[in-house]
Each structure stands twice: as C-alpha cells, then as structure tokens.
Amino acid sequence: MNEIIEKKLKEIEERFQVKVLYAVESGSRAWGFPSKDSDYDVRFIYIHQPDWYLSIDPQGVGKKRDVIEVPINDLLDISGWEITKALRLFRKSNPPLLEWLKSEIVYYQAYSFMDLMRALEPQVFYSNATLYHYLNMAKKNHKEFLQGAEVKIKKYFYVLRPILACKWIEENQTVPPISFHELVDAMVTNSDLKHEIELLLRRKIAGDEMDLEPRIQPINDFLESEMIRLEAYVKTISVEMADPTEKLNVLFRSTLKEVWG
Known part of the structure; x- marks a missing residue:
C-alpha cells in the first residue's frame, strides 16, 4: 500500500x-x-x-x-x-x-x-482551544452513539480517545499523542477500567463486528464523569x-x- x-x-x-x-x-x-x-x-x-x-x-x-x-x-x-x-x-x-x-x-x-x-x-499550542475541541467531539459522539441500553460499542473509541486527549492536555499542557495505546497507558490509572478498554480494543482490532450490545457501564461511568469534570475545568484556563x-x-x-x- x-x-x-x-x-x-x-x-x-x-x-x-x-x-x-x-x-x-x-x-x-x-x-x-x-x-x-x-x-x-x-x-x-x-x-x-x-x-x-x-x-x-x-x-x-x-x-x-x-x-x-x-x-x-x-x-x-x-x-x-x-x-x-x-x-x-x-x-x-x-x-x-x-x-x-x-x-x-x-x-x-x-x-x-x-x-x-x-x-x-x-x-x-493553545491548550484551552484544543481541549475545547476534543471535549466537544467527545460530547457529540457520546450523544450520538452511546445512549440507550444497547449501543454500538465500537463507538466507545470515538468518545474515549478525545476524553483521554483532554486529560493529557490538562496534565501536561502539551499536544496529546496520536496513539490511543499511549493515551490509555498514561491517562487510565484504574486497572479494572483499563482492562475493559483493552478487551474492547483487542476485539475491534480482531475485526469483531460489535454491533448493538449492552452498554459497558464502567466505561460509561468514566466518560460521563470526566465530561462533567472537564467541562468545569476548561472554563478556568486561559492562554496568552x-x-x-x-x-x-x-x-x-x-x-x-x-x-x-
């Protein structure tokens, strides 16, 4: 290729x-x-x-x-x-x-x-503008893909990745890495949550269709709490x-x- x-x-x-x-x-x-x-x-x-x-x-x-x-x-x-x-x-x-x-x-x-x-x-690099971008992306994808008792669980990546990018910016004040693996390793400290994410990642890479399935509650809880927290955090920062x-x-x-x- x-x-x-x-x-x-x-x-x-x-x-x-x-x-x-x-x-x-x-x-x-x-x-x-x-x-x-x-x-x-x-x-x-x-x-x-x-x-x-x-x-x-x-x-x-x-x-x-x-x-x-x-x-x-x-x-x-x-x-x-x-x-x-x-x-x-x-x-x-x-x-x-x-x-x-x-x-x-x-x-x-x-x-x-x-x-x-x-x-x-x-x-x-404007950390506030970049964080806003990723946070709005996460909120939009969360609203579109992760509502209801059953969801297309491969869509979790399109919310997880921007949320982890936000957390990277908050912690490091630098451009986040593009690698999802690197973001997970650096930003997910809860071992149970990391296990759920890594299991989902292996399934996606292996080619599982992963159509409608029950929501993965630990990931949902993490995303929803982080969106609320980051929404408050981004309002406190300005860059000159x-x-x-x-x-x-x-x-x-x-x-x-x-x-x-």
Whole structure:
C-alpha cells in the first residue's frame, strides 16, 4: 500500500504542478485501532509554484482552491492542504493538523519544512482551544452513539480517545499523542477500567463486528464523569501567547525558496 500511496502523491504533484512536503496516515490506523476493513486516510501538505501566490486573488478564493481532494474509494481516502492554509490553521492550534504532526505513519516527507514547523509548535499550542475541541467531539459522539441500553460499542473509541486527549492536555499542557495505546497507558490509572478498554480494543482490532450490545457501564461511568469534570475545568484556563504570524511568514517564504529556488 505504501507504494500505491507514493505513486498517488507523485500523480498529484504532476497533475496540479505542486510539491508535496509531508504525507501521513490520519485515521484509525494512526490512532492504533484499525479494523481489518479500515481504509487508509492519507493527509498531506503541499506547496504551489511562486507564481501561484503572486496574484490579486488570495488563496482559497474562486479557482484558487487551497485543498486537493482525490476521489475516495473503499480503500483509500487522500486529501491535502496548501501550505498557507496549513500554517493559518497551525496558528490557531488546529487539532487535526497537530495530529498530522504526531502521526507515526509517515508516507512521505521532503525538505526542511516539517522539522521547522514542529519546532514552532510550542508557540502556537493553545491548550484551552484544543481541549475545547476534543471535549466537544467527545460530547457529540457520546450523544450520538452511546445512549440507550444497547449501543454500538465500537463507538466507545470515538468518545474515549478525545476524553483521554483532554486529560493529557490538562496534565501536561502539551499536544496529546496520536496513539490511543499511549493515551490509555498514561491517562487510565484504574486497572479494572483499563482492562475493559483493552478487551474492547483487542476485539475491534480482531475485526469483531460489535454491533448493538449492552452498554459497558464502567466505561460509561468514566466518560460521563470526566465530561462533567472537564467541562468545569476548561472554563478556568486561559492562554496568552505572542503572535507567531511573522515566524510563520518566514517559514512559508523560506520553504517556497527551498522548494522552487
């Protein structure tokens, strides 16, 4: 599959006349709980040639789209963000983008852009905004998937993971790891609860369908109590940081020069 993904990235470069800077896995495979039939969620950052940026219309307006999306099939979902879009989102501590930076499944990386970008991460990480994002994700998924006496229990992961990410941020004030295993090891201290989660994880990875089944009460109790607690906690924190825009401008310009000369 790596060879297929690399070939697709090269085709994208040729078709759109861009250079891919970085491409990673971003879905359940990157999180550490893929099923046998999980597709590949490839996300990438790319840069256009200099002339594309030298026009009166800004990126993302009209025909100057700031995303590239390849038609999805059952196996491969691939899309990318143009570099200035990525850096604007980086400036806002965008959680999906921060997860791309943490992915351990890297399909492609070129030039110095990603190393320089990662070095700036502490200057753009807003713990309150990122915690809000994960908490709202957990609440939405909990409401949608985990109500009633019987639930699709594989959906627990889509509430557990953001809640554990919130707990990581609360404790460490850093971007949480993308690995679900690492979050469980670090953030779940109750041995009985950890056993329930690990049992569920093994079933999912093994490919159990896990359709409607009775709720797992210890996990439900943990999630509900943590959502209440974190809702109160996030209101107590605020973050002030210097505007990183000029540093991101410098990164963009230096990458443009490095890639295209």
